Amino acid sequence: MAELPLFPFSGSSHRGPDPVFSRLRAEQPVVRVTTANGTPAWLITRHEDIRTALEDPRLSRAASYEPAAPQFEGLFQAPPGMIISLDPPDHTRLRALAVQAFSPERIEGMRPRVRRLVDELLGQAEKDAAEGPVDLLGALTGPLALSVICELLGVPGQDRTSFHGWIRQFADVGGPQDEAVAAREQLGAYMAGLVMAKTQTPGDDVLSALIAARLGDDRLSTEELIGLGYTLLGAGGDSSASQLANSVLTLLASHRDVWHRLGGHPEEIPAAVEELLRGVNLLGDDTSGLPRIATEDIAIAGVTIPAGDAVFLAFASANRDGAVFTDPDRLDFTRTHNPHLSFGHGAHRCLGGPLARIELAVAIEELTRRYPDARLAVPEGELAWQQGDVNHRLVALPVHLHGDPAA
Structure with a gap:
């Protein structure tokens, strides 16, 4: 096989992973x-092998924080101690406590709140549309994701403007580093105070439920609660906002027929959401960016990965695996068999996946129903993307909600 370019590969976009993954799977x-910094690693690209790796306790997340572990520049690595950074039994304990706050009933109970938020945001967007195109990233997808987090954490209404500002400042990878650090410290201090307030006066929110979670006499510490809050900010904030924006872009730019059909057939939206999750590539480097370390020699697909080596799992590649998905490079919005790995698999499967599905489904339902003639306000190729981000993240998504007035 020809020599590979440096990993992460440069040919990926929201449309899909670098074409080199097709050759690698085969x-x-x-x-x-x-x-990029010269550190070698292993890359696993097939759906079956990635599922196997995710179930193998010999591939350790926690070991990636050891002083001797391979280091990678320019790739996201979650802070140690967070739920996505732990192995069993520490991860088992933390997840067993956290999952008590993410019951199916509680998450489904968020659907009316999400619909109310979408209605409020689109109401304001409708007013702005009278003056020209609307930036759906700034008007809907970003505020929706952040507002849902505020609902989850029980952030009081009077604090949400400041809270949103700190999150935006903290997440701005292109902004001044000292401002990002200051925002992180403000967020940490605020969440510590919020935990104390919810401990004294619980509310009907996920943070209060996390505080109340018990395994016998065991409970989450303040530090663990703050860590879970940061996990929600990352997965439920930037990731949800980017996935929704990129999905809307995909529909408007390449699947206007589907946009029109979904507006009149909301019952088809759940299947469309699953296909958007599979086919619209959120991940900037086609993996979660989170390395795992082999704690002993491991054989996968006939290849032995030596103990101490780092492993990356290419989820975007797995979602295009022809051994699992018929015609994998085509978005099929009626696909019925869709075991994508966009929320992971096994012990680290995303706790917030069901809520992300609700946000996507409600937003797409309302957008397609209200604005059947919506169009991009600029050619797709002129859209700007945030460089160096964890996710494929648009800078803005300008849309004519009622069609192009110049057409």
């Missing part, structure tokens, strides 16, 4: 790659 599904 010819070299477990491959040794070199990263």
Whole structure:
């Protein structure tokens, strides 16, 4: 096989992973790659092998924080101690406590709140539309994701403007580093105070439920509660906002027929959401960016990964695996068999996945129903993307809600 470019590969976008992944799945599904700072790692690309790896306790997240672990520049690595950074039994304990606050009944109970938020945001967007195109990233997808987090954490209404500002400042990868650090410290201090307030006066929110969670006499510490809050900010904030924006872009730019059909057939939206989750590539480097370390020699797909080596799992590649998905590079919005790995698999499967589905479904239902003639306000190729971000993240998504007035 030809020599591979440096990992992460440069040919990925929201439309899908770099084409090199197709060759890797066929010819070299477990491959040794070199990263930008010269550190080698293993890359796993097939759906079946990634599921196997996610179930293997010998591939450790916690070991990636050891002093001797391979280091990677320019790739996201969650802080140690967070739920996505732990192995069993620490992860088992933390997840067993956290899952008590994410019951199916509680998450489904968020649907009316999400619909109310979408209605409020689109009401304001409708007023702005009278003056020209609306930036749906700033008017809907970003505020919706952040407002849902505020609902989850029980952030009082009077604090939400400040809270939103700190989140935006903290997440701005292109902004001044000292401002990002200051925002992180303000967020941490605020969440610590919020935990104390909810401990004294519980509310009908996920943070209060997390505080109340018990395993016998065991409970989440203040530090663990703050860590879970940060996890919600990352997964429920930037990721949800970007996934929704990129999905709307995909529909408006390439699948206007589907946009029109969904507006009149909301019963088809759940299947469309699953296909958007599978086919619209959220991940900037086609993996979660979170390395795992082999704690002993491991054989996967006939390749032995030596103990101490780092492993990356290419979820975006798994979602295009022809051994699992018929015609994998085509978005099929009626696809019935769709075991995508966009929310992971196994012990680390995303707790917030069901809520992300609700946000996507409600927003797409309301957008397609209200604005059947919506169009991009600029050619797709002129849209700007945030560089160096964890996710494929648009800078703005300008849309004519009622069609192009110049047409």
